[in-house]
Amino acid sequence: MTDLTTPDDCTAKQTLxxxxxxxxxxxxxxxxxxxxxxLALNDALNATLSQDVSSTINVPPAxxxxxxxxxxxxxxxxxxxxxLVSQRIPAGSVASSLEAGTVxxxxxxxxxxxxxxxxxxxxxxxxxxxxxxxxxxxxTLHDNIRPLGQDIKQGNxxxxxxxxxxxxxLGLAASIGLSxxxxxxxxxxxxxSTGDELxxxxxxxxxxxxxxxNRYLLNGLLQSLGMExxxxxxxxxxxxxxVQALEKASACADVIxxxxxxxxxxxxxxxxxxxxxxxxxxxxxxxxxxKPFMFGRVGETPVLGLPGNPGAVFVTFLMLxxxxxxxxxGCSEIKVSPYSMPLGFDIRNPxxxxxxxxxxxxxxxxxxxxxxxxxxxxxxxxxxxxxxVIHEHSQPQAGDMVDYFPLTSLINKPSS
Amino acid sequence: MTDLTTPDDCTAKQTLxxxxxxxxxxxxxxxxxxxxxxLALNDALNATLSQDVSSTINVPPAxxxxxxxxxxxxxxxxxxxxxLVSQRIPAGSVASSLEAGTVxxxxxxxxxxxxxxxxxxxxxxxxxxxxxxxxxxxxTLHDNIRPLGQDIKQGNxxxxxxxxxxxxxLGLAASIGLSxxxxxxxxxxxxxSTGDELxxxxxxxxxxxxxxxNRYLLNGLLQSLGMExxxxxxxxxxxxxxVQALEKASACADVIxxxxxxxxxxxxxxxxxxxxxxxxxxxxxxxxxxKPFMFGRVGETPVLGLPGNPGAVFVTFLMLxxxxxxxxxGCSEIKVSPYSMPLGFDIRNPxxxxxxxxxxxxxxxxxxxxxxxxxxxxxxxxxxxxxxVIHEHSQPQAGDMVDYFPLTSLINKPSS
Numbered sequence: 001m002t003d004l005t006t007p008d009d010c011t012a013k014q015t016l017x018x019x020x021x022x023x024x025x026x027x028x029x030x031x032x033x034x035x036x037x038x039l040a041l042n043d044a045l046n047a048t049l050s051q052d053v054s055s056t057i058n059v060p061p062a063x064x065x066x067x068x069x070x071x072x073x074x075x076x077x078x079x080x081x082x083x084l085v086s087q088r089i090p091a092g093s094v095a096s097s098l099e100a101g102t103v104x105x106x107x108x109x110x111x112x113x114x115x116x117x118x119x120x121x122x123x124x125x126x127x128x129x130x131x132x133x134x135x136x137x138x139x140t141l142h143d144n145i146r147p148l149g150q151d152i153k154q155g156n157x158x159x160x161x162x163x164x165x166x167x168x169x170l171g172l173a174a175s176i177g178l179s180x181x182x183x184x185x186x187x188x189x190x191x192x193s194t195g196d197e198l199x200x201x202x203x204x205x206x207x208x209x210x211x212x213x214n215r216y217l218l219n220g221l222l223q224s225l226g227m228e229x230x231x232x233x234x235x236x237x238x239x240x241x242x243v244q245a246l247e248k249a250s251a252c253a254d255v256i257x258x259x260x261x262x263x264x265x266x267x268x269x270x271x272x273x274x275x276x277x278x279x280x281x282x283x284x285x286x287x288x289x290x291k292p293f294m295f296g297r298v299g300e301t302p303v304l305g306l307p308g309n310p311g312a313v314f315v316t317f318l319m320l321x322x323x324x325x326x327x328x329x330g331c332s333e334i335k336v337s338p339y340s341m342p343l344g345f346d347i348r349n350p351x352x353x354x355x356x357x358x359x360x361x362x363x364x365x366x367x368x369x370x371x372x373x374x375x376x377x378x379x380x381x382x383x384x385x386x387x388x389v390i391h392e393h394s395q396p397q398a399g400d401m402v403d404y405f406p407l408t409s410l411i412n413k414p415s416s
Numbered sequence: 417m418t419d420l421t422t423p424d425d426c427t428a429k430q431t432l433x434x435x436x437x438x439x440x441x442x443x444x445x446x447x448x449x450x451x452x453x454x455l456a457l458n459d460a461l462n463a464t465l466s467q468d469v470s471s472t473i474n475v476p477p478a479x480x481x482x483x484x485x486x487x488x489x490x491x492x493x494x495x496x497x498x499x500l501v502s503q504r505i506p507a508g509s510v511a512s513s514l515e516a517g518t519v520x521x522x523x524x525x526x527x528x529x530x531x532x533x534x535x536x537x538x539x540x541x542x543x544x545x546x547x548x549x550x551x552x553x554x555x556t557l558h559d560n561i562r563p564l565g566q567d568i569k570q571g572n573x574x575x576x577x578x579x580x581x582x583x584x585x586l587g588l589a590a591s592i593g594l595s596x597x598x599x600x601x602x603x604x605x606x607x608x609s610t611g612d613e614l615x616x617x618x619x620x621x622x623x624x625x626x627x628x629x630n631r632y633l634l635n636g637l638l639q640s641l642g643m644e645x646x647x648x649x650x651x652x653x654x655x656x657x658x659v660q661a662l663e664k665a666s667a668c669a670d671v672i673x674x675x676x677x678x679x680x681x682x683x684x685x686x687x688x689x690x691x692x693x694x695x696x697x698x699x700x701x702x703x704x705x706x707k708p709f710m711f712g713r714v715g716e717t718p719v720l721g722l723p724g725n726p727g728a729v730f731v732t733f734l735m736l737x738x739x740x741x742x743x744x745x746g747c748s749e750i751k752v753s754p755y756s757m758p759l760g761f762d763i764r765n766p767x768x769x770x771x772x773x774x775x776x777x778x779x780x781x782x783x784x785x786x787x788x789x790x791x792x793x794x795x796x797x798x799x800x801x802x803x804x805v806i807h808e809h810s811q812p813q814a815g816d817m818v819d820y821f822p823l824t825s826l827i828n829k830p831s832s
Binding site: 041042045057059060061062064066068090091092093094095107108109110111122146150151152158159165166167168169170171172173174175176177178179180195196197198199200201202203205206207208209210211212213214215216217218219220221223224229231237263265266267308310314337339340361365372374376377378379381382383384385406407408409410411412414415416 | 457458461473475476477478480482484506507508509510511523524525526527538562566567568574575581582583584585586587588589590591592593594595596611612613614615616617618619621622623624625626627628629630631632633634635636637639640645647653679681682683724726730753755756777781788790792793794795797798799800801822823824825826827828830831832
């Protein structure tokens with residue numbers, strides 16, 4: 001890595017890396033999982049397609065009626081002339097050719113008989129005795145006919161490798177007759193927490209201790225992206241325990257996420273351990289919260305070292321780990337576009353790091369921030385509807401438009 | 417239902433009901449599931465809380481250090497004066513009271529010792545031999561101390577009954593020591609397709625037939641909301657088959673969703689069957705696509721009759737079935753707020769129904785519609801990023817602001 005600074009020793013000071021640079025580097029460094037899995041459609045929600053999907057058929061496969069009514073050849077119509085109803089075509093049945101000079105009773109979805117070129121809605125007809133009907137208005141050519149291939153044309157590429165299978169795309173795959181679909185296996189993501197102060201929920205919280213929330217936060221975030229989670233618990237704040245835990249994680253997972261201990265303090269062992277087992281690409285990113293974010297490798301296994309504070313875990317997961325993990329998942333739809341929204345408050349001082357504020361949209365459509373933006377706060381992330389972006393060296397004031405990411409777009413896979 | 421028209425017979429013409437009126441009626445008619453389920457946090461993603469959650473502890477439970485550095489009593493500081501380091505407090509350990517006139521070596525997350533009232537970052541110190549340190553800058557009271565209860569105060573209500581458990585909320589529950597959480601059981605939703613033209617994917621598609629896509633579309637949409645799906649397949653287009661299928665569905669499900677056959681044609685049996693087994697509240701809603709939407713009951717079991725066209729299934733599910741189903745799930749966060757976005761095209765004619773256009777946001781931040789908005793189109797719903805709302809009797813032009821719903825917000829549960 002000539003373009004990134006790497007610590008010379010475990011306590012080296014580092015420059016801050018700009019966010020775009022880091023995200024690009026992460027995406028470039030992520031190798032998509034090569035293993036694929038053929039899934040039944042009902043089991044494939046939010047999975048990533050491993051190949052393009054083309055249609056071998058037209059949808060609809062034949063011209064069909066958009067209404068309940070009568071199919072006829074337009075030139076057979078004459079004002080007031082009773083026409084014989086020569087056949088009845090419910091949806092799903094096979095139509096015979098239309099007898100010349102007659103009409104066919106037809107229902108929504110049913111195939112248009114050979115020889116007919118329009119359908120008249122039943123509302124515009126008068127039914128007589130003796131199987132005859134008068135068409136009350138002059139029909140228009142192709143009226144109420146859904147043409148063959150209107151939705152999907154045979155041979156067209158419908159879905160692309162790397163797309164995520166939303167409900168609509170599952171429906172689309174079904175509509176061309178696919179019962180199963182080939183998907184990319186999700187990365188196995190090992191999560192490790194560090195911090196001797198951490199106690200698991202359900203246990204008594206002794207003095208000096210605090211409950212481990214990052215483990216459950218990360219588990220939920222990973223589940224939302226369809227990742228396979230391997231939860232390896234808490235590592236003791238010791239170098240040899242950290243080395244052992246990372247070795248174990250690299251043996252069973254495609255990628256490792258750690259929380260805490262990624263900095264270079266006397267009690268932070270993640271970087272030293274990774275240097276023993278592999279290499280560090282960079283740490284420290286110019287975002288707030290989330291500065292002490294580290295990226296390295298244990299052998300061939302990538303390691304994302306997230307900060308220990310839950311607010312910072314949340315932001316670095318969404319802004320840094322998410323694009324990396326989706327790239328490993330083979331997902332082509334990684335970028336989330338922000339909305340432009342008016343700020344409801346003034347930024348006092350421009351910062352050196354890009355700040356992600358936990359905000360809600362108020363009744364006037366204006367962004368309001370949580371009063372406490374400390375990186376240690378989890379309650380503000382649960383309160384927020386989205387993240388407002390305050391660019392480095394900028395100082396937007398109330399009423400100024402800023403970038404806004406709704407959490408639903410960041411937490412979930414794309415829903416196109 | 418005195419405020420809603422009900423068909424007198426199975427082929428009665430009906431007035432169109434305005435969308436807001438229908439949504440309100442649906443939400444009012446939905447009885448939340450009373451059964452609850454205590455789930456481990458890692459199994460509770462997107463479940464609905466069955467009761468408020470209050471904290472029995474403060475988070476953090478004690479004042480703790482935000483940095484690696486030295487804890488001291490501010491008044492013990494004198495410029496250039498070496499201070500004895502009388503203890504070392506790693507995170508997770510129990511601090512002794514601070515000896516008067518000394519400092520404690522302290523690490524991020526560790527408890528502040530009794531007697532200290534500030535922490536100085538190690539960057540602002542000079543370490544001497546003999547366990548002594550000089551603090552280079554005058555410390556500020558409470559500096560770098562995260563106070564007890566900063567994130568969560570003991571006794572505060574953190575989470576409310578009816579909220580959906582996002583990753584952040586799971587983390588928040590963990591942070592107050594909960595390993596399990598009480599959630600509302602999801603409704604069991606039976607899905608039934610109607611239409612003799614329907615063939616299942618994987619089967620050959622004979623003349624007159626078309627692949628069943630609604631079944632897979634609905635399955636995905638229901639899974640995305642965390643519903644329990646009971647897939648009862650396709651009903652034959654016959655009254656007795658429809659009656660039998662609805663009876664079976666009402667016996668095993670909390671709510672029934674049907675697609676197709678909800679209109680009043682000769683080949684549409686859903687309404688007649690429901691009238692035999694229960695009652696119809698209304699059908700026909702003033703939206704496009706999705707006009708023939710029906711709501712009724714089989715015995716006590718609510719039935720939502722969706723149209724047969726997949727584009728209309730998609731829109732009626734998101735706009736009508738979604739609020740009903742989330743209400744049954746006990747979810748309090750039902751309303752999705754639209755964004756205001758500029759239209760990239762002109763609406764030619766004002767309509768009588770509220771139209772939901774399948775759109776994308778282009779590179780200029782402007783909404784562009786799919787060229788084919790036919791309700792039969794599934795490809796346009798897979799292409800869309802969101803729905804643009806064209807209000808009844810309105811005719812917005814290019815550049816005008818309209819309501820826009822991103823699909824991620826409509827398809828997924830809320831992510832606050």
